[in-house]
Amino acid sequence: MYQLQLEKLSDIQCQPESQLKFITEAWLQIVECRRVLKWTYAYGYYLPEHEHAKRQFFEYLQGEAESGLERLHQCAEKELQVYLNADGPSKDFNEFRTKLAGLTSVTRNYFENLVRALENGLSDVDSRGACSRMGNSKGLGGGSSRGRSGKGKGSTSRPSSSSRNIDDSGHWSCEYCTFANVKSATICLMCQQRR
Template sequence: MHITCTPPCKFEFCWLCLGAWSDHGERTGGFYACNRYEAAKQEGVYDDTEKRREMAKNSLERYTHFYERWATNQSSRQKALADLQQMQNIHLEKLSDKQCQPESQLKFITEAWLQIVECRRVLKWTYAYGYYLPAHEHAKRQLFEYLQGEAESGLERLHQCAEKELYSYLNVDGPSKDFNEFRMKLAGLTR
């Protein structure tokens, strides 16, 4: 680990050996490479310190992993809510006209989007749950990760169908003969 920091610096110590900057210079390998740290490390002086640093680094990486996925699902949920509003306010009427179906018969689309929003909420909180799962309970963690993966996979299939496949029916000139198959597929994925 090399931290490039030159005096005068807001830090008053070397990040490598944790010694004072005033004790550093050409005799310690320069400000950019502290050979005090390397010599002390070889003598075993920093073993406990290194272990604590490594544990802190791993803990931060683990937290970041779970938080980023939590935040991604939160933003995906917000986008799904916006897409639901757009679907209800704009696209359902257009789809009703294109497919020659009353809007009451297109309720399955709104239900699918409501399910997507709810699934994003649940998935978001699975990452908080996963963060607090004890590391020593390997079987529980494996089952949890498997179920979480299955939930994500099912949600992605539903989202793909409700978003991309639906838009193909919005961009046609007349009613599609396979719209009822799409209805059954989307309703099945929603269930």
């Protein structure tokens, strides 16, 4: 079925199928993330009740991964339909390509962070409930500081506007989805949040 959609999209958008790999990568990422997500529920079920900080940290990471996956799925399914139903090439197809590829990358990052934390037994939360720095967390564009604020309770506070610096490559990281946007963008190309 997906192959037929790719062929149709290739014809409508006048793009070779080799240029549509970003769609296949998004679909494969969705499948992999759903597979991982189903096992996180089992992991959460067996988390000891008395480890409140670990449970809250786990639920925070799981929630971030789930919401990233839903944004990716929405884009890969519903937004793709616009281009599949078009009468001819769409001038904003390249923007869609950038958005879907970015969402795929951001979602992969969320799930890598979740799996890494689970593999480490949520060791980023110490016995007092404080979060230590997540080791080697490589968020897109430098990563998000959310969930590593030292508050431990799965804090969802947003970084202040002063922490949204432009990195060496001339990109700024969205504080909501961590997408690395070009310096000239005033809104995030991924989640449409203002800079």
